Amino acid sequence: xxxxxxxxxxxxxxxxxxxxxxxxxxxxxxxxxxxxxxxxxxxxxxxx
Numbered sequence: 001x002x003x004x005x006x007x008x009x010x011x012x013x014x015x016x017x018x019x020x021x022x023x024x025x026x027x028x029x030x031x032x033x034x035x036x037x038x039x040x041x042x043x044x045x046x047x048x
Contacts, residue, residue, distance in 0.1 A: 017032030
């Protein structure tokens, strides 16, 4: 379902930004991963 990818992308971006607020190394790594995952999912959703 295409909507599932869109929702997953948006949630990944939101959680990535929230996690980055807390100043711990692991949180930054998880946040960066979630932001990248969100961008990839959103690009995939809008391009095809």
